[in-house]
Amino acid sequence: MKKLKLIAVLVLFPLGLNLVGVWELQRSTDDHAEYAAYQADLAEFRPELQAIADNSGSRPVMVDVGDGEKMEVKMALSRVTEMQDELDTLLPLTNVMAWVAKGTITLGLLAALVGGLGLLALNWAGRRAMHSRDQLLHSFTRVTKLLPYVLVGHVVVMGAAIAAIVAFEALGAWHAGRLSAGEMKFMFFGMVLVAGCLYSIWQMGTQLRVMLNMFQPTPMDVMGEAVTVEQAPVLWAYVKDLALTLGALPPDHIVLGMAAGFYVTSGDIALAPANTTLTGRTLHVPLAYLGILDEAETTAVIGHELGHFAGADTEFSMRFVPIYHGIERSLVVIGQTLVDSEWLQRATLHPAFMLGAYFMESFDHAVMHWSRVRELEADAAGAQLAGNLAAASALVRISAIDPMLQERLVAHITQATRPTSEHVPVSDLPTTVLREIAALPLTLPEEEMATQLPHPSDTHPSNGERVASLKVSIDDAVRSGTRPLDATQACAAMDRYFAQPDVLRARLTDDYLSHHVQQDAVLVETLRTHAGNVTGDVALHEGARLRGQILIGFSGLLAVAGLILLLAPVLFPGAAGRDPQPFFVGAGIALFIMLCMLPFGVRLFRRAHKTALLLTPDHFVFANLKAPLPIRDIADFNLQVGNVVMLTILLEDNAPLPELTSRSFFAPDVALNKKKRWLMLPMSKFCRDDKKLKLPELAELIGNYVNAGAARHLLQQRSEQSGELKAG
Template sequence: MKSLKLIAVLILLPLCLGLFGIWVLQRSSQTEMELARTNADLIDLRPQLESLAAQPDSRSITVNIDDEQVSVALALSRLTEAEEVLSTLQPLSAVMTVLAKAVVVLGLLASLAGVLGLIWLRWAGSRANQSREQLLRTFTEVSRTLPYLLVGHIVAIGAAVAAILGFEALGIWHAGKMSTGEFKLMGIALAVMLGCLYSIWQMGKQLRVMLRMFESTPMPVLGQVVTPEQAPVLWAYVRDLADQLGALAPEHIVMGMTEGFYVTSSDVDLLPSGTALKGRTLHIPMMYLGLLDAAETSAVIGHELAHFAGDDTEYSMRFVPIYDGIGRSLGLIAGTMLESDLLQRSILRPAFMLGMYFMESFDHAVNHWSRVRELAADAAGATLAGNIAAASALVRISAIDPLLQERVGAHVGHATHPAEHDLTRDLPTSVLHELAALTLTLPDEEMETRLPHPSDTHPSNGERLASLQVTVEEAVSRGTRPIVAAQACAALNQYFADPQALRTRVTEDFLGHYVTQDAAAVEELRTHASQATEEVRLHEGARLRGWITLVFFAMLMLLGLGLLMWPLLFPEAVGSKKGLILVTGGVLAFLMACLLPFSLRMLMRADKTALLLTPDQFVFANLKQPLPIQHVADFGLRVGQGVHLNLLLEDDAPMPELISRSFFAPDVKLDKKKRWVQLQLMQFCRDDKKLKEKELAELIGTYLNAGTARHLLQQRFEQVD
């Protein structure tokens, strides 16, 4: 389906513009030929008229022009006027021909660019499967060139549309007196054309986004950089492991809290300090330095350093940062699209679609080579500490990680509710003691899980154990050994010059980051909650439409009754048409009798409340209980036979109960299968003023956001005024 959409946007749309341009060019060529023939006729006619005008009796001579006998002088005057008009039409025709040719060229070039782009991506994706070197080369080539191709494609389509509008605007000009309406129509078309060109020019910001869509963006990492002075033992240990592997040592070591071990050559945006790191960075989850033994730590860090050894070095330092950064760039473009207007979204959508297709074209090759390099890195790590240590490290991390995430998450929750809990100033020590009280287990399905990693696709744990030639039982037995808090804390502290100060600083940064995020989220919730504090009554308000239809249907019904009475009152005037008149009158009277109640319905419920919006609930006339806003997952509007407001309920929300209502009162319908609550009205009014579709959507969206925000704040035990 994605391929079909891309073909439609990148190939078929510009191809249609090009074909339209060919038709426009034919029209322009035909007009140009007609003007050329007219010009030739005028050139031939002038000498003849001037010769007649030079004769002594020229005043008595008449000539036939368009079946009208006129004097020679008048004929010359009309000839001069025609030449003046022609002097205007011919340049306009030449410009129109240029515009028509531009539409053809731009449309066909854009279509050709779309064809070549998709073929190129398909070819590059298949070529990348041949080797990691081919993957790196083709991915780099495409990422550098494709954005310019896409920008050219978008500009070409925009210019082609503008050229079509310009052609049609100039085509309104004709010989003879132009009417005011024609001038206005031509002005409107030219204004739309200029608006289109201006919009393309205004898209400079979005075009820059597209040109940079395949550039790497910094990788956000929450952690603390440790220098060789702060962690002399750790730096010496890591450098020694790198020397043993013949690998490049990291330029930075970052102490994290919950993310796994990994190396990256991407630019790093270190949080919360905002420090920018460039070059090779090794990320170490701090608590695992105490949770793993020395051999397991060597195997895991050795695995990561192996990505900077041998043939894997170039792949790790060049390809992985680009590939990882492009994924983040596409996320930024998606965010930009959500904040852009309709025109900008329309222009950015092909870029986003092509970017996703670009990444998908290389997915198979990336996954394949990622699996190969991860298994090779496992083998390299095992050479430092042994296969059993490498295998038990995999199992131990898999067993501890969910418990670690849960305990750290609990402390984050405590930090965001400081009045209710005592805050820790040493998160690693607190969590290590809490984990020591828990029993490590590893369900069988964990052998199919992948370890957390921000950029690579890891093989399953079971596959990695098989590659290390270690049985699951042996790895699980060693990897799920109990945690001894004192030993873990001592093992962690040995790497740092001042471990207490570092643990305190890492704790403050980590918890402070989430406290700041939580405060911003709360402030945003409060802002949303304050935007809908009053009750709003929505009603149909179709009183005028009700009166018009009521009078119209009543008149037709009277006509039908009159037709029924006519044969009875005037039988001699009806003659043989009595049956036809009776049938016509009966059908008309019956239909109007069926339609009249709907007109009365519009009149009687025009002012009745169809939907009452409150800060926390939606109140419908025929629902037994008000509908809490937190039970609404989404909403939609559909225009057709009135306006349909559809509210989608959350999966765990109870279905509302209907109560019987009068036909002449507004009511909702329930679709229990799709979990929709639907209200259909001819129109929605607020204070007797009709709401446009956009206004209604904004109003419903505001109350939904406000109600949801209030509910979330109340869950945080806050009182919202």
């Protein structure tokens, strides 16, 4: 479907503009031929009139000017002169219009050609990328450089084509004789539209930077600390020795993190909380895993990551991977810009976003294929250093412990963001988490061997496939990877890599928890702002009493007319003649329309001031629901305008379906679609205090109550959780 939309936007729509240009060219050609024929006739007719005028002297002479119309010769001569002057203007104008039409044809074809070739090139590049990693890198890099310029050119050409079409129609309003006020307004309005199109093209200059940079990688946000050789002498020596053994490029930076796993990247990193940008090759090491894994497993995992900078994978890891995932992040930014921008900017950037998303999809299959290949190659590199069993055991151990590690980190974040009087702040999170995990049973569900390890950039093969590729049995890998964790040994193993481990752990703990406390404070303030945006209840009603009165009144007139027609043959036998049937047919039609119209008039009149929807800070109250609808059960809503204004409310998947009471034709009742989980309230209009709400006002009002209710619910949940923590 997305490809069809792109074809429609990039190819079919320009071809449609091209056909409009062909039609306009035909019109301008026909007009030029017609005006040229008139000019030739006038050139032949004028000397004859001049001769008659010269021979007439002072006496008036009438001449036939066509279609039986006679005119005094001097007046006819004056009119011929005026028409020749107008044709002297119209003929060049048709030439200009012909060139404008030809411009539309050319621009439409050019835009369709650019769009079509762009789509074909993307498909070709995506297929070519499957041949090898070098082909993937070459094709992807070339497309990222050319595609933004192609897209900008397409938008500019399309804008120029639309401006040419509007300019042609505005010029086409010019004709012989005096222009009417309406025609002058039409020409002025057309030229304003042309100016608007040209202005939008000029404004492309303000969007050009965004569009040309949309395929430029953006830095990856990472929470952690970059450690120097002085801070982590053993770790740096260890990593460099592994790189030397593998023949791999060593990292330029080692970043210690708390939550994310092991990974390497050569893309730029935006490091928090230091607010610095790291460039070059970076190895991310989760501090706790230096104690959780034994030395052989750690060697296998770090060797795996360094393997991405060894051999055939080096250029792919250093050039393609950071660009690819940087562009993914960039498209997210463009998407947010689309949501927040005005209509002109959205119209400009939307094709770019669509094509950018399709561009990434064109390479997805090749990227997933080569990511799988390179991960298996990196596993082999790690196994080369530590042995196949150690590499397989590390996969299993990380899969088994990571959910427990994340759960404990979340628990400590919750305690830090919602402290109680009994709460003792954690000053050494890595050591605390290791001791807590050591006290828990370590098991591995069978389905874990089909999961993928968490990784911020690569698509990994399944754990079962990776263990099989290492030629290690699943039982041996699970037995080794799920051995008990000794907290004392784990803490000692973790500390041995650093010069001042206690200082480093304390600093990482403070940075990690402070970061989440600050984020939580911003979230709470945002929730409180939303919750405070509404106060009190708002009743919405239809307010269509006048419309109902008009329908009732018109129904009454129809009833009177029907009765008169029924009685006419009796009261006025002469008027009815011999056949009263037409009167009876007319009466029947009038009474039938009255019967159809009257109930709707009464309906509008009776329910005009009945509350159709009561908005409260915590509930939506509908007239025919047995209980108020909690706002927390609302997933989304939308408004559609047609014959009526339809408010549709989408319920959360886990929310119970509301119960309806009996519906009344004369009440503003809501309908329930159980299959789609929709509540639908149709109204001729929505009013508040007898004042009609425009659609944007209504959407803002309902949105404020939905956001406020959701915010109040989340704040209530936080309060209850804090109470549970305090009680615990």
